[in-house]
Amino acid sequence: MAFPVDLRRCQVMGLAGTAFLALGGETAGALPVRDLLAPASAQAALGLVGVYFGVVLLIAAWVLLGRLVRGPEPPTPRALLLVLAVWAAPLLLAPPLFSRDVYSYLAQGAMVDAHMDVYAHGPARLGGPLADEVAPMWRHTGAPYGPAFLALASALSSLTRGEVPAGLLGMRLVALLGVALMALALPRLARHSGVDPAAALWLGALNPLVLLHLVAGAHNDALMLGLLGLGLVAARGRGPVLVTLAALVKAPALLGLPVVVALRVRSGRRPLPAVLTTAAASAATTVAATAVAGTGYGWIGALDTPVSPHNWALTSLLGRATGALLADLGSGLAPLAVPAWHLLGLAATAVAVLLIWLRLRPRPVYALGLSLLAVAVFGPAIRPWYVLWGLFLIAAAAPSTSVRHRVAALAGVLALAVLPSGGPADLGQLVLAVSGAALGVVVLWQAHQAARAPVPGRVA
Numbered sequence: 001m002a003f004p005v006d007l008r009r010c011q012v013m014g015l016a017g018t019a020f021l022a023l024g025g026e027t028a029g030a031l032p033v034r035d036l037l038a039p040a041s042a043q044a045a046l047g048l049v050g051v052y053f054g055v056v057l058l059i060a061a062w063v064l065l066g067r068l069v070r071g072p073e074p075p076t077p078r079a080l081l082l083v084l085a086v087w088a089a090p091l092l093l094a095p096p097l098f099s100r101d102v103y104s105y106l107a108q109g110a111m112v113d114a115h116m117d118v119y120a121h122g123p124a125r126l127g128g129p130l131a132d133e134v135a136p137m138w139r140h141t142g143a144p145y146g147p148a149f150l151a152l153a154s155a156l157s158s159l160t161r162g163e164v165p166a167g168l169l170g171m172r173l174v175a176l177l178g179v180a181l182m183a184l185a186l187p188r189l190a191r192h193s194g195v196d197p198a199a200a201l202w203l204g205a206l207n208p209l210v211l212l213h214l215v216a217g218a219h220n221d222a223l224m225l226g227l228l229g230l231g232l233v234a235a236r237g238r239g240p241v242l243v244t245l246a247a248l249v250k251a252p253a254l255l256g257l258p259v260v261v262a263l264r265v266r267s268g269r270r271p272l273p274a275v276l277t278t279a280a281a282s283a284a285t286t287v288a289a290t291a292v293a294g295t296g297y298g299w300i301g302a303l304d305t306p307v308s309p310h311n312w313a314l315t316s317l318l319g320r321a322t323g324a325l326l327a328d329l330g331s332g333l334a335p336l337a338v339p340a341w342h343l344l345g346l347a348a349t350a351v352a353v354l355l356i357w358l359r360l361r362p363r364p365v366y367a368l369g370l371s372l373l374a375v376a377v378f379g380p381a382i383r384p385w386y387v388l389w390g391l392f393l394i395a396a397a398a399p400s401t402s403v404r405h406r407v408a409a410l411a412g413v414l415a416l417a418v419l420p421s422g423g424p425a426d427l428g429q430l431v432l433a434v435s436g437a438a439l440g441v442v443v444l445w446q447a448h449q450a451a452r453a454p455v456p457g458r459v460a
Contacts, residue, residue, distance in 0.1 A: 007068060007075050007083070014061035014087040018211060020054030021420075022094035023047075025216070029095040030102075030422040032164055033132055039421075039429055048429060049436035051097070051420045056440025058087070058208050059412050066408070069202045077187050080201045084183060087206070088176070088215050096168060097216035099383070099422040103133035105220060106167040108143045109153025112295060118143045118150060119298025130162060135422070146248035147293035149220050154293070168218070175218040179210060181226025182392060188233045189396035193365055203404055204395030208415040213385035221385055224249040225392050228256050232365060232393075235263035240281035248289050251299075252389055255353075255371055257282060262364040313382040315345035342380040349378040369393030373407075384414040 027037055028047030037044040065083065068075060075083075096102045107123035107130040116125055122140040123131040131139060143150065152174065160166035183205045187197035204210075214222040224246045231242030239260045246253035257278060264274040290297060319338030326334040352374040360367035373390025376382055391407050398404050416437065419425050425433070 007065075007079060010061050010065040010068065011083050011086050013064070014058050014083065015090070017054045017056070017058030017061060018087050018090045020050050020057065021097065021212075021216060022090040024050030024052075024054060025094045025097045025420055028420045029097045030100045030420070031095050035095075039426070045432050048420065048432045049439065052416070052433045052436030053440045053443075055208070055212070055415055056437050056444070058211065059415055060440075060444050061087075062202075062206060062208055063412070065206065066202055069196075069198050074196075074198050077197045077201055080198060080206060081183055084179075084201075084206050087211055088179070091211065091216045092172065092176070093169070094216060096218060096422075097420045098213055098418045099217045099219065100133070100135045101422075102168060102171050102218040103130070103164075104135070104138050104143075105145075105149075105153050105171055105218075106157065106162075106164070107131055107134050108145070108150060109155075109157035109167075110162055112150050112154035112293065113157040115294070117298065118295060119301070128162075129164065130167075133164065142298065144299065145220065145250060146299050147290045147295045148245050148248035149223065149250070150295050151289065151293035152223075172215070172218045175214055175220070175222040178220075178222025178224070178226040179205065179214055182210075182222065182229055185226065185229030185233050186392075186396050189229060189365060189393070192233075193363065193397035194399070195397060199404070200396045202395075203408060204392045207388070207391065207395075207408075207411050209385060209388055209391070209411050212415055213383075214388065217385065219385055220249055221388060224253050225388065228253045229392065229396075231256060232259060232263070232368075235260045236267050238281075239263070240278045241285045244282040244285040245289065248286065252372055252375055255368060255375070258357075259364040259368045262361070266364075313345070313380055314377065315341040315380055345378045345380060349374050352378065363397060363399070365393055366397035366399065369395075369397060384417050387411065387414060 024047040026047060027041075027043040028051055031037075039045075039048075065075075065080075069080075091097075104123065107126055108118050110130055111118045111121070111123065111126050114126070119142040122138065122142060123134045124139040153171075156167060156170045156174070160170055183201065186200045186204045190197045190200035210222075213219055214225075227242050227246035227249065231239045231244075231246060233239075234242060240257065243253060243256040243260055246256065261271075261274050261278050264278065265271050316338060319341035322341065323334045323337035326337060353371045356367050356370045356374070360370070369390045369392070371390070372393065373387065376386035376389055379386075387407075387410060391411060394403065394407055398407075416433075419429060419433065
């Protein structure tokens with residue numbers, strides 16, 4: 001007998017997973033500094049086990065839901081949206097999880113509100129409780145975000161008067177708005193690309209990375225992707241404005257403008273007018289958003305801010321390994337190893353994007369998804385949620401089931417890749433995380449065995 005799968009079971013299992021995430025995060029999450037517990041404390045250890053237990057339950061619920069979506073009677077998009085709302089609910093009031101970036105957003109918003117140059121100075125210039133919440137490596141670096149997001153962060157800072165709890169809730173609501181826009185755009189993009197809308201929602205919106213990092217982590221990538229998705233849906237109308245606003249949240253969305261042009265040409269417009277009108281609308285939006293935010297154009301020069309010496313991007317890892325080897329050999333070129341590998345990564349990204357577009361010109365949305373995935377993989381900085389840049393659009397437009405399976409597997413692995421505190425892991429924390437995940441596997445296996453056991457009096 002196979003493990004019984006129904007929508008209700010998936011909904012309850014995922015809800016249990018996010019509930020354990022929220023509860024465990026109360027002691028093991030990216031808490032305000034005054035509430036941080038020593039990693040070796042009993043409460044923090046129990047919270048860490050609970051978080052990874054919840055992550056395993058959530059991944060299992062998502063996988064089982066995928067079986068339903070591919071089954072003979074798949075749930076409707078509306079039913080999947082309800083599942084997403086139920087899974088996300090426990091995370092609404094949970095502390096930040098898996099990253100402290102949300103504190104940087106709040107501090108940068110307060111800097112803009114105080115008329116400080118957020119691109120020339122880090123949150124340390126702001127000082128006070130908000131600056132203390134920012135991860136040490138980012139306290140002295142300028143913001144890499146565009147004026148559209150910083151204007152929003154500034155308005156939130158003014159509204160909450162710099163209060164951390166209210167600011168965290170506000171940023172999470174902004175992230176939830178972004179996820180809602182993603183969920184609104186996915187079915188429409190899927191229909192346009194000849195893809196099942198339910199399958200697109202499953203992979204692109206109910207993905208564990210969305211819940212763990214966009215909702216629980218309150219990352220502004222949610223707003224970027226939501227605006228990008230809506231811009232592609234509205235390519236024939238206000239698409240350039242929406243896509244430009246997405247890029248003025250985070251720069252990678254800028255790759256969406258050529259897709260808007262391609263979709264306009266496909267709808268019957270001539271290429272040159274399509275390019276000119278798109279460029280004009282984008283330029284006007286940039287000027288207007290920058291004027292409203294009052295931040296200037298310093299974000300263009302601050303785009304390398306996410307690069308840190310300890311980044312685990314592929315090019316950074318190769319650069320550090322090469323630098324260590326050169327240092328052992330006594331070469332004076334060791335300090336140049338990491339920058340050289342970063343340049344090679346950028347070159348590889350450019351080549352990959354060019355090849356993708358040459359091959360997939362008839363499928364521009366899919367090409368954009370693969371291009372953004374290449375930017376995340378080969379770029380000088382990577383975080384697990386960066387993969388969502390490409391995965392979101394691959395979910396909406398990938399013509400191949402095998403591609404979907406590969407990116408789904410990647411998402412499942414990356415969901416386990418970061419501690420809930422957002423900090424580096426020591427051996428003790430790794431043991432606790434593995435223990436929590438193993439406990440989740442054991443519980444799921446026992447449930448599976450119980451479901452297979454014959455019921456007395458029931459004929460097979």
